[in-house]
Amino acid sequence: MRKNLFFAVLLFLISLSVFADSAPIGYVKTVKGEAFVVNEGKSIRAVVATPIIEGSILKTGNNASLGITFKDNTVMSFGPNTELTVDEYLYSPNKGKLKLAASLAKGTLSYLSGAIAKIKPEAVSVKTPTGTIGVRGTHFLVRVEPD
Amino acid sequence: MRFAASLLVFGLLTACSSQIVVIPGAPLEGASTSVNVQSEKGDYTLNEQGYGFYTGFVPNTRYRVDEADLKRDFGPSIDSMQEIIAAGLPEIPHSYVVLLHHKSGPLGSLLFDSADGSMHHLLDQPAQAAFIDGYPDKPKPVDGGQLQRDFGPALAALRDTLKTQRSYLMLLESPDGSASKVLFHARQGATLLENVGESITLDGLPHDAEQTLAETDFGASKEATKKILDDGLPKLSHSYAAIMESPLGPIGEAEILEGQAMGVILDQPGQAVIIDGYSNKIFTLDEAQYQRDFGASAEAMPPLPVTLTLYFKSGSAKLTKDTLAIMQVILEEIRKRPAADITISGFTDTVKSDQYNNQLSLQRSEAVAALIRKSGVPLQEISIAAYGKDLLAIQTPDNTAEEMNRRVEISIR
Numbered sequence: 352m353r354k355n356l357f358f359a360v361l362l363f364l365i366s367l368s369v370f371a372d373s374a375p376i377g378y379v380k381t382v383k384g385e386a387f388v389v390n391e392g393k394s395i396r397a398v399v400a401t402p403i404i405e406g407s408i409l410k411t412g413n414n415a416s417l418g419i420t421f422k423d424n425t426v427m428s429f430g431p432n433t434e435l436t437v438d439e440y441l442y443s444p445n446k447g448k449l450k451l452a453a454s455l456a457k458g459t460l461s462y463l464s465g466a467i468a469k470i471k472p473e474a475v476s477v478k479t480p481t482g483t484i485g486v487r488g489t490h491f492l493v494r495v496e497p498d
Numbered sequence: 499m500r501f502a503a504s505l506l507v508f509g510l511l512t513a514c515s516s517q518i519v520v521i522p523g524a525p526l527e528g529a530s531t532s533v534n535v536q537s538e539k540g541d542y543t544l545n546e547q548g549y550g551f552y553t554g555f556v557p558n559t560r561y562r563v564d565e566a567d568l569k570r571d572f573g574p575s576i577d578s579m580q581e582i583i584a585a586g587l588p589e590i591p592h593s594y595v596v597l598l599h600h601k602s603g604p605l606g607s608l609l610f611d612s613a614d615g616s617m618h619h620l621l622d623q624p625a626q627a628a629f630i631d632g633y634p635d636k637p638k639p640v641d642g643g644q645l646q647r648d649f650g651p652a653l654a655a656l657r658d659t660l661k662t663q664r665s666y667l668m669l670l671e672s673p674d675g676s677a678s679k680v681l682f683h684a685r686q687g688a689t690l691l692e693n694v695g696e697s698i699t700l701d702g703l704p705h706d707a708e709q710t711l712a713e714t715d716f717g718a719s720k721e722a723t724k725k726i727l728d729d730g731l732p733k734l735s736h737s738y739a740a741i742m743e744s745p746l747g748p749i750g751e752a753e754i755l756e757g758q759a760m761g762v763i764l765d766q767p768g769q770a771v772i773i774d775g776y777s778n779k780i781f782t783l784d785e786a787q788y789q790r791d792f793g794a795s796a797e798a799m800p801p802l803p804v805t806l807t808l809y810f811k812s813g814s815a816k817l818t819k820d821t822l823a824i825m826q827v828i829l830e831e832i833r834k835r836p837a838a839d840i841t842i843s844g845f846t847d848t849v850k851s852d853q854y855n856n857q858l859s860l861q862r863s864e865a866v867a868a869l870i871r872k873s874g875v876p877l878q879e880i881s882i883a884a885y886g887k888d889l890l891a892i893q894t895p896d897n898t899a900e901e902m903n904r905r906v907e908i909s910i911r
Binding site for chain 1: 744747750753757791792793798802803837839881
């Protein structure tokens with residue numbers, strides 16, 4: 352009984368860390384040049400290990416690039432002059448809560464699918480200024496020219 | 499013609515003071531043969547052909563002049579007059595006004611009132627003309643030859659002025675020899691220009707720009723266009739989406755859900771579609787363009803995550819000797835990744851209860867986590883998850899022992 356209680360508390364703590372808004376959903380793994388991550392309105396210079404959270408805005412400058420890996424093994428990388436917002440990220444495989452929605456305002460995105468796409472292909476989408484793309488592929492590219 | 503006859507009579511009067519004679523027959527059709535004589539002894543009108551009239555001693559008496567007398571007195575002058583008439587009388591130059599039709603608009607009309615109020619002419623036919631020098635003739639058409647003679651230079655100047663003043667649109671040939679079409683909408687309606695050299699004014703009226711004029715107006719811009727094309731157009735850059743060969747297996751597909759390219763599905767390696775809102779062109783992304791557009795992001799691609807699986811004996815969280823070997827691989831994968839973070843997920847088979855298995859799966863995860871921590875390998879984050887009997891690797895009925903389900907999956911990123 353005591354063990355069960357302990358287990359329940361532990362699971363609760365794990366859940367808390369997964370679902371709390373500011374819990375990292377991924378990390379910056381590569382960075383070149385000037386790149387920034389805006390978390391909850393605060394812009395920080397991106398370095399390897401900078402955490403990504405739901406709602407993060409990722410920006411790269413001229414000649415800059417950035418690569419991130421999400422908790423579900425989704426990999427994204429960006430070329431120069433890119434701005435991407437992680438609109439929604441849900442990864443809770445046993446509860447079927449799976450969603451990855453991002454908005455590319457400008458620049459280039461290379462995407463390699465992870466567990467979310469594998470379990471629920473229709474859960475991945477990329478929004479561009481001219482429309483939304485349902486990404487059910489494993490290796491996807493999109494480029495958005497600034498106006 | 500009355501005018502001509504009067505002149506003749508005047509000449510006769512000065513040549514012979516004693517008599518006046520009306521010549522037999524009129525030299526020109528429709529000419530007047532009436533003569534008014536005013537003298538001290540009274541006025542007299544002679545209006546029959548072939549009669550004479552004495553101005554001296556027998557006033558106001560006419561007599562029939564015989565042919566012989568006529569020939570004697572007037573023979574040479576009549577002969578020379580006949581010669582003049584045979585050679586053709588010179589045309590009298592008139593002042594006149596003419597109504598012309600220009601294709602840029604309706605004909606309109608023209609009203610002429612003489613200064614003394616005696617004449618009113620309405621011109622409402624193209625090329626219709628009226629004398630404005632007092633001759634009462636009715637308006638009549640003027641032929642092109644006369645117009646050209648009288649107004650040639652003025653008309654040419656007008657044409658040139660109109661041409662140079664009008665704004666117009668002209669279909670020109672591309673430097674590469676191709677030609678497109680232009681549909682021009684004006685108030686009057688739409689006009690399609692489809693032949694090189696066709697032009698239209700910006701008011702939507704027909705326009706006949708000559709080649710030389712087009713050369714004057716557009717020569718410089720044509721040259722500039724040609725130079726730009728010769729130097730090479732900058733490559734248009736578009737927004738586009740593409741799906742590629744994947745290191746992860748089948749390429750899957752991507753579907754455009756909104757916008758101009760809505761409904762387009764990409765499912766071939768390298769297949770791309772323009773998504774800039776104007777086009778839905780599908781094309782193949784070649785290596786050169788891939789490198790140009792995505793070279794930087796490809797270079798920034800982090801190492802691919804790996805997921806390794808460790809298996810456990812039934813009801814146990816103890817690692818086997820085989821799994822210890824795999825641990826070395828795990829540590830190596832962690833070391834070669836920047837800011838490596840891992841997720842350790844524990845699972846069980848379906849033997850026994852949910853509660854039991856939840857706990858067992860957590861123990862399995864913790865056992866692996868402890869080993870990794872103990873190794874001292876640098877880690878950004880360890881996430882531990884325990885799924886118990888959820889997410890079976892192999893579907894089985896409840897209470898079924900299955901080795902493939904008794905596992906810990908470790909994802910290394």
